[in-house]
Amino acid sequence: MLQKVFLRLTRARRFRSGMIALCAIGAIVLVAVGASPLLAQEPVTMWVDPATQTVPVNGTFTVNIVANVGAEMYPNGLGAYGFDLVYDPNDLQVLWVNDAGELGKTGRTVPVAPPEAPPAPIIYNENGRTAFGAYSYYAGTPQAAGPDGTVVLATVTLQAKWAGATTLSLENALLTDTQAANVWPDAGAGHVLNVEGGTVTVEPATTWYFAQGWTGDGFTTALIFSNPNSTDATVTITYLKDDGTTYEQIVTAISNSRKVVYPNPALIGSKGYGVKVTSTQPIIAEREILWSHPSLGDGGHDLIGATSLATTWYFAHGWTGDGFTTALVFSNPNSTDATVTIIYLKDDGTTYEQPVTAIANSRKVVYPNPALIGSKGYGVKVTSTQPIIAEREILWSHPSLGDGGHDVIGGHIGY
Numbered sequence: 001m002l003q004k005v006f007l008r009l010t011r012a013r014r015f016r017s018g019m020i021a022l023c024a025i026g027a028i029v030l031v032a033v034g035a036s037p038l039l040a041q042e043p044v045t046m047w048v049d050p051a052t053q054t055v056p057v058n059g060t061f062t063v064n065i066v067a068n069v070g071a072e073m074y075p076n077g078l079g080a081y082g083f084d085l086v087y088d089p090n091d092l093q094v095l096w097v098n099d100a101g102e103l104g105k106t107g108r109t110v111p112v113a114p115p116e117a118p119p120a121p122i123i124y125n126e127n128g129r130t131a132f133g134a135y136s137y138y139a140g141t142p143q144a145a146g147p148d149g150t151v152v153l154a155t156v157t158l159q160a161k162w163a164g165a166t167t168l169s170l171e172n173a174l175l176t177d178t179q180a181a182n183v184w185p186d187a188g189a190g191h192v193l194n195v196e197g198g199t200v201t202v203e204p205a206t207t208w209y210f211a212q213g214w215t216g217d218g219f220t221t222a223l224i225f226s227n228p229n230s231t232d233a234t235v236t237i238t239y240l241k242d243d244g245t246t247y248e249q250i251v252t253a254i255s256n257s258r259k260v261v262y263p264n265p266a267l268i269g270s271k272g273y274g275v276k277v278t279s280t281q282p283i284i285a286e287r288e289i290l291w292s293h294p295s296l297g298d299g300g301h302d303l304i305g306a307t308s309l310a311t312t313w314y315f316a317h318g319w320t321g322d323g324f325t326t327a328l329v330f331s332n333p334n335s336t337d338a339t340v341t342i343i344y345l346k347d348d349g350t351t352y353e354q355p356v357t358a359i360a361n362s363r364k365v366v367y368p369n370p371a372l373i374g375s376k377g378y379g380v381k382v383t384s385t386q387p388i389i390a391e392r393e394i395l396w397s398h399p400s401l402g403d404g405g406h407d408v409i410g411g412h413i414g415y
Helices: none
Strands: 011-014 020-024 026-030 045-049 052-056 060-068 078-087 092-099 122-124 129-135 150-160 164-177 194-196 198-203 205-210 219-227 233-240 246-253 257-261 274-293 297-304 310-319 324-332 338-345 351-358 362-366 377-398 402-409
Touching (some): 045 078, 045 164, 045 198, 052 060, 060 078, 078 092, 078 150, 129 150, 129 164, 150 198, 164 194, 219 246, 246 257, 246 274, 297 377, 310 324, 324 338
Parallel strands (some): 052 198, 297 402
Antiparallel strands (some): 045 060, 060 150, 078 129, 078 164, 092 150, 205 274, 219 257, 219 274, 233 246, 310 377, 338 377
């Protein structure tokens, strides 16, 4: 069971500055004064905004968690909040949660760094639950009230994993005023907190991107399209070669069908390539790579493509050495060259920076060099002057771990 961000909110001792310590997991400091009165007696409510939206498969999107604190919090205003966002882990995953900053708009302080800051979001995507909360305090005299009326609490960034309609719901929702004297919900005090969830419709897309493809030397790539529509789809595959030239292939994915395409290097003019896919109907696109190689052994990996490009990408893991080979693969489908800066984040907190160029309409492969980086293991941040797609592929042949490989498209949300 997920531990709540806010286990309880209780009144504590008053500091010389007039601050009040509020317990929320650990001690939370809150202070209060009067707020401007509200004109309407609206119920205290927390909800997901927008209530409905449509996003593409593998696409990222955001929702706001919003509260109407109502006249019940007069004269103190909102001081702290907490919530659990609950979702189907088969359909969605949370990438990050950010406080919206509105607790600090009246001059109060919202801690953002230890030791005062509340915990980072507790993200349990395997269970479909993410918990988050924040608080504010004021050390001056006279003290400032918290915000009232409609307040955006937090912004949640999610990624859609599969097509269909799915829900977002709120549990363990909690609001408190700046005095910590009033908490919602609180049945004993007659404080009711209404909560409202949302619905997300995840649809296939008409444009897909893959940074990596390789056919030859024991490697076989398959591009696989699924057309769930009642109308045939004309699918255009544009292969982006390392020299900046392209090859175009047009296929038909008939209605309610799967279509498999094995790229032909003799026609493409290259064993290696990036891929851009466009379709006249919304489809799902995957890329599968299998291999049987004398030094890398036997293995394979598969992923669903990206539906958008970005100028910033993140990877938490890379390893080069001990039988492991990491490749950073960039595909630039633009008509302008991209200057790509790779920042390697080492375990000791130091970094190494490597600039490369991904020419227009090309694939660019970089094999990190541990001798230059100063570490076999590293995280990666990638920035580019043009929107690109970035993948990280790791292949291994290890005496005790065997042969294998995996590949991921990077995260492209600024945390």
